[in-house]
Amino acid sequence: MATATAPAKSMPQIVALCKRRGFVFPASEIYGGINGFWDFGPLGTQLKNNLRDAWWRDMVHSPPSGPDGQPLEIVGLDSSIIQNPRVWEASGHVSGFSDPMADCRACKARFRADDLIGVELIFPDVPEPNKRNFLICGVGTPEEVLETNTKKIQKLQGANGPYERLSSHHVFSELNEEGRAEFSCPNCGEKGHLTEPREFKLMFETYVGAVRDEESKTYLRPETAQGIFLNYKNVLDTMRVKLPFGIAQIGKAFRNEVTPRNFIYRSREFEQMEMEWFCRPADAPKWFAFWQERRLTWWRSMGLGAENLRVRPHGADELSHYARGGSGTVDIEYRFPFTDPDFAELEGIAHRTDFDLKAHQTQAGIKLEYFDQEHNARYLPHVVEPAAGLTRGVLAVLCEAYTPDPARPSKVYMRFHPKLAPIQAAVFPLVAKDGMPEVAGKLYRELRGRFTCRLDIKQSIGKRYARMDEAGTPYCFTVDGQTLSDQSVTVRHRDTAAQERIGIDHVTDFLAQRIKG
RNA sequence: GCGGGUGUAGCUCAGUGGUAGAGCGUCACGUUGCCAACGUGAAUGUCGACGGUUCGAGCCCGUUCACCCGCUCCA
Numbered sequence: 001m002a003t004a005t006a007p008a009k010s011m012p013q014i015v016a017l018c019k020r021r022g023f024v025f026p027a028s029e030i031y032g033g034i035n036g037f038w039d040f041g042p043l044g045t046q047l048k049n050n051l052r053d054a055w056w057r058d059m060v061h062s063p064p065s066g067p068d069g070q071p072l073e074i075v076g077l078d079s080s081i082i083q084n085p086r087v088w089e090a091s092g093h094v095s096g097f098s099d100p101m102a103d104c105r106a107c108k109a110r111f112r113a114d115d116l117i118g119v120e121l122i123f124p125d126v127p128e129p130n131k132r133n134f135l136i137c138g139v140g141t142p143e144e145v146l147e148t149n150t151k152k153i154q155k156l157q158g159a160n161g162p163y164e165r166l167s168s169h170h171v172f173s174e175l176n177e178e179g180r181a182e183f184s185c186p187n188c189g190e191k192g193h194l195t196e197p198r199e200f201k202l203m204f205e206t207y208v209g210a211v212r213d214e215e216s217k218t219y220l221r222p223e224t225a226q227g228i229f230l231n232y233k234n235v236l237d238t239m240r241v242k243l244p245f246g247i248a249q250i251g252k253a254f255r256n257e258v259t260p261r262n263f264i265y266r267s268r269e270f271e272q273m274e275m276e277w278f279c280r281p282a283d284a285p286k287w288f289a290f291w292q293e294r295r296l297t298w299w300r301s302m303g304l305g306a307e308n309l310r311v312r313p314h315g316a317d318e319l320s321h322y323a324r325g326g327s328g329t330v331d332i333e334y335r336f337p338f339t340d341p342d343f344a345e346l347e348g349i350a351h352r353t354d355f356d357l358k359a360h361q362t363q364a365g366i367k368l369e370y371f372d373q374e375h376n377a378r379y380l381p382h383v384v385e386p387a388a389g390l391t392r393g394v395l396a397v398l399c400e401a402y403t404p405d406p407a408r409p410s411k412v413y414m415r416f417h418p419k420l421a422p423i424q425a426a427v428f429p430l431v432a433k434d435g436m437p438e439v440a441g442k443l444y445r446e447l448r449g450r451f452t453c454r455l456d457i458k459q460s461i462g463k464r465y466a467r468m469d470e471a472g473t474p475y476c477f478t479v480d481g482q483t484l485s486d487q488s489v490t491v492r493h494r495d496t497a498a499q500e501r502i503g504i505d506h507v508t509d510f511l512a513q514r515i516k517g
Numbered sequence: 518g519c520g521g522g523u524g525u526a527g528c529u530c531a532g533u534g535g536u537a538g539a540g541c542g543u544c545a546c547g548u549u550g551c552c553a554a555c556g557u558g559a560a561u562g563u564c565g566a567c568g569g570u571u572c573g574a575g576c577c578c579g580u581u582c583a584c585c586c587g588c589u590c591c592a
Contacts, residue, residue: 011585012584012585015584015585016528016529017528019527019528020527020528020542026583026584029583031566031582032565032566032581032582032583033565033582033583033584034582034583035582035583035584092592093592101518101589101590103518103519103589111589112590195518202590202591202592222592223592255591255592257590257591258518258589258590258591259518259589259590259591261585261591262585263584266591318592319592320592321592322592323592338585338586345591408552408553409552409553410552410553411553428551430549430550430551431549431550434550436550458544458545459553460549460551460552460553460554460555461549461550461551461552462551462552462553462554463542463552463553463554464552464553465551465552465553466552466553467553469552469553478551480550480551481550482550490551492551492552497552499551
């Protein structure tokens with residue numbers, strides 16, 4: 001790989017460029033910011049819109065052909081961020097989305113209180129009044145806890161003889177204060193230093209209407225997917241769709257993350273691009289494989305390097321509550337500068353089975369079954385879900401594009417795919433005289449209707465090229481003295497700084513050709 | 518939530534208790550016929566915020582907020 005010798009990409013420098021050039025600003029910055037929220041500046045907004053529109057086009061307007069060569073059918077949706085709170089009870093988010101955590105005051109370790117258990121041991125050979133039970137504490141199953149504490153148990157046996165194990169174990173999160181005091185920290189071994197479990201509520205709560213009581217409490221959606229399941233029947237009834245088909249949605253989602261980190265990678269307000277693919281249960285594995293391959297290809301077509309992308313299947317223990325019992329989940333991961341050499345999730349493709357439709361059918365009491373005329377059968381479709389992070393996608397595109405180059409004046413340029421670049425073209429007069437600004441202005445007015453375009457007349461030509469390098473503008477067209485005599489302009493290519501000369505009449509075609517692919 | 522680090526102009530940073538600084542960028546004018554050129558001039562700061570110590574705080578102390586790193590977490 002040629003990248004082996006490329007200078008490492010530094011996250012602080014990428015963040016600085018994003019601020020300097022108007023891609024991403026800290027949210028509420030003049031008030032000191034707010035943890036986990038970011039604003040997109042003019043260029044960042046355009047970049048995000050371009051990525052979003054590309055997804056919509058490639059999913060809804062012109063989805064890929066299926067394995068049999070037939071075009072797939074996917075329709076769009078835009079559901080409400082706030083839904084009836086029962087939605088989130090049915091979906092499992094109210095119960096599954098808050099984790100009780102306990103901290104050790106002595107060593108500062110943190111544990112999931114429902115994973116933390118204690119196994120009680122009895123030593124029958126010890127005579128009264130010294131006879132007492134010992135509690136072996138740890139994380140995992142009782143067997144695992146005994147396994148990890150073998151040495152301690154051997155020591156106890158040495159002093160007290162053989163032991164018996166109480167059949168039921170204690171779960172830390174279910175104990176009262178007295179019970180918790182008997183627990184020792186699995187990390188440092190100190191007894192009685194674990195805090196009472198505290199709930200980490202990962203869903204933002206809000207209240208609908210003027211009266212603020214439990215009745216009016218609801219949530220900001222933690223995923224866009226549920227809005228799709230809620231409208232599945234509406235779409236079936238109105239759109240003449242037949243299985244298999246998809247419903248796609250792009251929108252904001254909110255999670256009260258414990259630790260927002262890594263710039264816009266894990267923020268509390270973010271955007272998702274989700275598509276729920278409804279199919280026959282028997283076909284789900286086939287579609288699961290199909291979408292994995294298509295989605296990986298799509299990210300590559302957005303300019304992400306193959307060497308920075310990978311597909312990683314989830315282990316059985318990390319599957320979401322809705323994805324157990326299906327073909328599983330895979331993540332499409334990107335090698336971000338802050339994870340390098342490791343990777344982090346960009347998109348998850350999950351076989352959600354009929355978990356959600358079944359849950360809503362039961363909870364809402366509305367039949368959501370599909371009548372399959374071809375097979376003369378009635379069933380709940382299975383769902384394969386490619387769920388991509390738009391915000392994360394923007395970050396991946398920014399990181400991929402960021403290219404240090406000590407040889408050029410800007411020292412860095414943003415190598416966006418031309419179709420994603422927030423500014424696709426710039427028009428300059430070489431100098432601001434002899435009628436060049438007028439010709440450049442005319443060209444600019446022609447281009448701006450079709451492309452995102454900038455006209456810059458001020459300052460030296462080198463400065464203007466340098467600015468466009470940091471903005472990631474792929475093509476700069478310069479009107480010079482020769483233009484006035486032969487109607488040609490120079491095209492300056494961002495990635496090579498090389499120039500060629502084309503007719504001023506061909507600029508539109510030149511751009512259209514390169515920005516389409 | 519814990520530990521460590523950072524916070525001074527748009528950016529990068531200097532400034533160890535005594536008048537708020539530099540480079541770059543930005544803007545204006547001139548010059549300039551292809552890569553942040555040059556000349557002249559200009560704007561820009563509650564020194565992250567609040568409180569304390571002090572005659573006096575960007576600097577010392579406390580609190581707090583944000584960002585970075587590590588833990589923890591990430592349905």
